[in-house]
Amino acid sequence: MNDQIRWKEVRLIGAEGEPLGVVAMADALQKAKDAALDLVEIAPTANPPVCRIMNFGKFIYQQKKKQQDSKKKQ
Template sequence: MIMNEKIKASEVQLIGVDGEDLGFVPTVEALALAKKLKVDLVCESLMSSPPPCKLIGAGKAKQEAMQERQQARKREQAPKTKELRLTPHIEDHDLETKRQQAGRILQGGDAVQLVVKISGKEGAQAKALLEDLVKDLSAYGRKQTGIQLSGKQASVQLDPL
């Protein structure tokens, strides 16, 4: 990002503080206007001639650039998978707590792996419990895989919308 005196072009296409087009202006005049309004002159792109420049509030340009970098870094990171463990005989209050926790995780952009530990003939109960949870969390995420019953656990993974 090129700002103020670092802009070497002789003429710039100037965009005002409120987004209005001020036309083609010599760089010296644009800098004088920026100082008069107590704002920064920021060059958006050097690819065109004359380069488009904006009048942006002092310090706001750096803040916007920093936010843009943070967003790009956040998009690069792969979503994490967080695991929530349950039992088929879970109390209603505890189930509600797990449901809220899963909703928060999905809203945060991470995937949730719901795992129900089973023993004996609790497979049907565990599957019904997971189906209810998936239905309740459908506003926040969708199933990546079906409900998988394997040995001592039943699980399903929900990906954020």
């Protein structure tokens, strides 16, 4: 996430899910900072790796909520 990502360039996906193409890591970080969001690596094994601009805290909350809902349905 953010400065922990160590690639020269990444395939970037915007906050709304729109593809922004292959960009330099510095540009990707700047776009995330400009949007006041986080840059999150979602497919590290792809070539180039895929990163998405998102609110990481909100993403984690939604994942936990989905997990809890699926447990309730069992």
